[in-house]
Amino acid sequence: MSNLQKKEKRWLKPIFDFDNDEPTKKRVKTASHKHPTTSPVKSASTTDKRIINIDHKTWMKNFDPVTVGDLAVNNKKVQEIEEWLKIACSGNCGEILLLTGPVGCGKTITIQILAKQHNIKLTEWITPIDISLPSEYGDYEYREKQSTKFLDFIINAANFTSLLDNNSKKLVLVEDLPNTFTRTPSEFTDVLQQFKQRAKSPIVFICSESHTDSKNTGANLFTPSLKDQFKIHHITLNSISVTGLRSALKRVAEIIYNKHTSVYTVPSSEMIDCIVNSSAGDVRSAVLNLHFACLRGSQQSMETSIVMEKETKTKSNKRKKQASSKFTSLGKDQTVSILHGVGRVLNPKMVLDDNGKSKLSHSPEEIIEQFVSQPNSFVNFIQENYLPHFACPYQTERAASILSDADFMLAEWREKMCLEYGLYAAVAGLMLANRTPVSAWNPVRRPTYSKIQYP
Template structure:
């Protein structure tokens, strides 16, 4: 009977797995390890060896920019962000940046590339979907977990980083701070007292976003010294260059599934509103290789791809044709709204900018302005996504009916002004001040009445004495 083998390990782990005595492995050099990891990483070079990639997330990952020249953000904004990294974030003092801009303009990708260039590791906060529990299995508030994460990530260094500096990136702020503004301000104040590493908040400005007016208002940024950089939507030239680069990548790694042609790129550019992410997704789906037997189905397919400018022209200059004793529109309003349901806010903004070019009388202009105002109200209601579709359909039908005899002639479609969000902020501020002008005098009168009543009670008590 052979004696049992003795365990030569001096430390017994507490994990629920068996201890396996393996021969010692020689440690590899750090440079060799990094080199091997870089060779096996998920990059475009490794993608090019394959032609049958079908995972959408991997396709999008392969299309991400690898150099600063491939970004959709302008050089001026890149220099502003880089200067903030050099003169604010590198001082090992608490510093905070708010990077705002429309959806899909490349804010997060630009931060990651510029952080890597300036020697920063990125720790990103992702709001959990499930309930959060602490070490004792007790349910934690989302705000408490976020506060703990901010303090830990900005005060202590991670051992998994590649650089000597790190920053915290927050794209998805917990919903609890949409109402609890004081709690967020307390957290920011605590961060500036004990934090050491910089924090970047990425805010997506939309037509119904009030984050910049509540949590990052000008007086709040001035109080805590928070920097703000606004990024514009991607230009048509930038989107075109990105789609050309992406088309080569997609044709190389997924040739079995899709084929991107110049015609597909032109169709995407005709509907582009500066959203690079949406343009790349649409390019992937429109370039799928579909068998011919599946093209004709019971549902049918659209015979055309309606561009944004053509859609605006069909609404503000509706054409009619006689059908017996009655007339009907050449272009169905419901079909027009079906093309732009994913960008209803942008389409309504284009109509607001151009609807006066083809209206003859002041009465028709009054009706059209009322229709557009109601469409704005419906689009600002974020609690129900279907209201955006209702607002788009209502706006298109209303403008086409209001404009009975449109002005004929060549009218170029104008792009909405970039200060649309600023106008909305001014309107909100004006509305708030108007309500305050009504409420504050009432409160003042109530306070005066209460003071008078207190004085009368005091006189009565003194007379009784």
């Protein structure tokens, strides 16, 4: 029996073991598994998990302006909006304000902060998704039109409040207009007519300006006749100035230093200047760029790359240009507008380099990099405006010959390199041909023909 018991102990593995020795061994194993020894590799993984678990949906609210002094918008524009709010909310009629401006100039946040400061109940319209329901005959039909939903919402929001709300002043905010109004503007006119007759609180329409005419809602819907008919007050905000962008980013850097050093690295003044140069007056884009530039856990720190660029240069002017160009990939795709580009080509300026030789202040390569995506449009602008900037007939003849060569290369649309060569020939050729540019103000005219015609 003893031999059988020994054999059973060898090949039998009971599920429940009441021996006092083996549980202690298991506890030691589990304890060592639950509490591993700290090592640099594991600590790095824990920090990576902490970075991955960031709530990217609400992180930007940590840097939102709180008071009017935190806004980067021009003070005169803020005062104009504030005066309209006081007058419109004091009455008992449906006043209408149209607030336009480029993307990221602080239109929505200005309305929100001013409404909060003056204890005004702000209700925002968000376009719902169309819900289709089966009809009696089996096919699908929409329950209610978007224009009807929009009219009911703005009138109810302007006339009624919640029982739990103590705010007597109300304001309706519309930033996302239904698409049906762009297709049928007459419906939008009817909605405004009903609002003026029935509403008791003002409404604010926010429209972002666009370079494309078809997407410019403020200009297409709010025509001059419509604004005169309903007495719509129109306020236009400009892009944020360099000083305003810099102060806004410094405020964000201060918030990072006080509250979020575990997630972000504190940005330097050089990094802030580079982001300001690459944001083109868009404060939202500037804050996003600062977020990605300062986020911990990235493979390469952008601040160290800037320092390396600075150490390789000798003069401060060149160092600043290299640092700002390093951040152009973070900002908008086109940092130089087409009007500025045409002005730099038609009014070339010569400066002296380190060796005492003359060179162009704006190199053709820098200008070409901004307009590689649309070479035909840029060359059309140059052809329309280059004649008033030339004083010598021989230089004018040379410029015309250069533009004809550029047209020949731009006509070969099947080869991308030909487009780049044509753009380079037009830009560099005109800048070098115009030795004595006319020093007078010449407005930039739009091209007569949007496309070049060839025989």
